[in-house]
Each structure stands twice: as C-alpha cells, then as structure tokens.
Amino acid sequence: MSSPIDLLSDSSKFGAKTNSRAFSLLPKHACKEVATRACAAVCYVFKMLADRAASFLFVEKNFALTKRADFVTRMIYYIQRANVPDFRIHSGGDFYDDKKYLPDWIEIIKACPDVKFTLYTRRWRIQSSIPGLTKLASLPNVNLWLSEDVDTGRSPAIRNTRVAWLACNDGQLPPDHANLAFRATAERLTTIYYDDKGKPKGRRRFTPLKTMGNNVTVCPHENGLPNMPKTCVECRICMWRTG
Numbered sequence: 195m196s197s198p199i200d201l202l203s204d205s206s207k208f209g210a211k212t213n214s215r216a217f218s219l220l221p222k223h224a225c226k227e228v229a230t231r232a233c234a235a236v237c238y239v240f241k242m243l244a245d246r247a248a249s250f251l252f253v254e255k256n257f258a259l260t261k262r263a264d265f266v267t268r269m270i271y272y273i274q275r276a277n278v279p280d281f282r283i284h285s286g287g288d289f290y291d292d293k294k295y296l297p298d299w300i301e302i303i304k305a306c307p308d309v310k311f312t313l314y315t316r317r318w319r320i321q322s323s324i325p326g327l328t329k330l331a332s333l334p335n336v337n338l339w340l341s342e343d344v345d346t347g348r349s350p351a352i353r354n355t356r357v358a359w360l361a362c363n364d365g366q367l368p369p370d371h372a373n374l375a376f377r378a379t380a381e382r383l384t385t386i387y388y389d390d391k392g393k394p395k396g397r398r399r400f401t402p403l404k405t406m407g408n409n410v411t412v413c414p415h416e417n418g419l420p421n422m423p424k425t426c427v428e429c430r431i432c433m434w435r436t437g
Contacts, residue, residue, distance in 0.1 A: 208312075208426045214280040215273070219287025223257040228288055228316035230345035232362050236378035253286065266298050270305045280427055281306075283313035292323040296330070303333050312337040312426070312433050314358055318349045331355050337433050342372065354435065359410065367407035374432060375406045377416045 208216050221229065221237055259265060273281060289296045296317070303311050311333075317323045318340050331338040331354040340349035343360040348369070359368035359375045368375045377400060400418035405411055414422040414429050423429035 208280075208282045208285060213278050214282065214427050215276050215278050216282035216285040217256065217269070218253050218285045219257055219260070219290070220253055221287060224284070224287030224290040225316075227290070228319045230316075230343055232343040232345045233316070233341075233360060236360070236362050260295055260298070266301050266305075269298075269302045273302070273306050273309060279308070279310060280433065281309050281311050282426070283311055284315070288315055289317040289323065289326075292317070292320065292326045296323065296326040300326070300330055300333070303330070303336060307335055310335050310337065310433060312339075314339040314341045316341045316346065318352070319346060324350060324352070327355075328352050334435070337435060339374070339432065342369070358432075359406075361406065364403060364406070368410045370408045370410075372407070372410045375410050375412045377403070377412060 208214060221234075225233075259268070262268070283299060289299070303309075313336075315327065315338065318327055327338070330336055331352050336354075338352075338355045339358045340352065340355050341358050341360060342349055343362070344366050348371070349355075349357055356373040357369075357371055359372040361368065361375055361377055361379055363379045364377065379400075400416050402418040403412050404417050404419060411431065414431065415424065415426070426432055
C-alpha cells in the first residue's frame with residue numbers, strides 16, 4: 195500500500211505536533227442528516243478550509259476512501275503503521291450512515307486496541323444509529339461524546355458516553371447534564387497579524403470563562419485563562435473514559 199496520506203494529521207487543536215492522528219470528512223458529505231442551524235452557523239471546518247485549498251482537497255478525497263470496499267483494511271494498515279497512541283475520528287464531519295460507515299469504524303477500532311479513539315457525534319439524532327453508537331461506546335478504547343446545542347434537543351442515555359455542549363454565544367448556557375462546553379461565540383477576540391508572506395492571519399483569543407451554567411467545564415483551549423493546555427492531547431479532559 196501507499197504511504198498513509200489519507201490521514202488528516204494537521205488538527206492543531208487535537209495536537210498536530212504531537213504523536214497523534216485524525217481523520218476527517220467534509221460537512222457537505224457527512225453532516226447533512228444531523229447538522230443543526232446552530233452548528234452550521236459556526237462550523238469551524240468551513241472556515242478553516244476556506245483559504246486552504248490543499249487541505250480542502252485533502253479532506254475531500256477521504257469521502258471517496260470511505261466508499262471503497264477496502265476502506266477498513268486500508269485504515270487499519272494506516273493507523274497501525276502510524277503507531278500512535280491517540281486518534282481523533284472526525285475532526286470534521288460525522289458518521290453519514292449506520293449500515294456500512296459506522297460499522298466499518300467499529301471494526302477498525304477493534305483491530306487497533308492499543309489506540310485511544312476520541313470522537314464527537316450528532317448521529318444520535320438518527321434513531322436507527324443508536325444501536326451502532328451504543329456498540330461503539332462499549333469498546334474499551336473509545337471516548338465517545340454526544341454533541342448538543344440549542345437546536346438538537348437532548349441526547350439519549352448511552353452508557354460510556356458524555357455530553358458536549360456547543361455554545362454559539364456565551365448566553366447559550368449548557369444544560370446540567372452536559373460534561374463539557376465549547377465556545378463558538380461572539381465573545382471570541384481575534385488578533386490580526388501578518389505571516390512572512392504578508393498575508394493577514396487571525397489569532398483567536400477568548401475572554402476568561404472557566405465554567406458555564408451550573409459549573410459545566412469550558413474546554414481549557416477555549417476558556418481564555420492563561421497557561422492552559424494548547425491541545426487535546428496535552429489536556430486530555432475529553433480523552434479519558436467514563437467507564
């Protein structure tokens with residue numbers, strides 16, 4: 195097989211410069227059935243890829259890869275060859291069906307027991323996907339988060355999962371059952387700087403906010419406090435098991 199070029203490994207938040215890997219799909223392929231108005235309005239994948247043509251094409255071909263009959267064997271090969279302890283499924287995108295694609299990942303994860311897989315999903319909004327997600331969450335090397343926002347309604351109770359709340363502004367407080375909050379908010383502050391080619395870039399900052407609502411932890415990467423971990427791999431709040 196060729197080199198593992200189909201693995202998207204430049205997820206800066208997950209840990210681009212750490213010993214980790216990630217696999218992503220474009221929302222246009224993977225999020226049609228589960229996206230809400232709230233998440234579509236603040237989707238960082240669209241914004242991130244808007245001025246990165248090479249990255250866009252890189253992720254674009256991953257969808258075709260998932261359709262291949264040898265997707266499972268190829269991904270097992272790539273992940274094992276990468277020899278990483280941590281893997282992020284869907285830095286962008288989601289499970290787009292529960293007949294092949296979701297079961298494919300269950301098979302891949304089972305074949306890589308020494309790798310910890312972390313993922314967030316809204317696929318729980320599709321009733322037929324809940325048995326597959328329940329099976330996925332039962333795997334000992336999976337950290338599965340159920341994503342909610344103001345438009346999703348409440349996620350079902352699936353053992354070994356936690357709830358992540360997406361706030362489009364800091365007034366959208368998470369429900370008490372949430373375990374983690376992400377801020378895609380108007381309270382973000384952006385510092386504009388210029389790279390070595392004179393191209394303007396934005397460096398995001400956040401006003402300090404350690405918790406939201408009834409003491410729900412804000413992702414340390416986004417809470418605006420000094421000396422916080424810069425990547426998920428460094429922080430690991432989202433990467434430990436509940437059971």
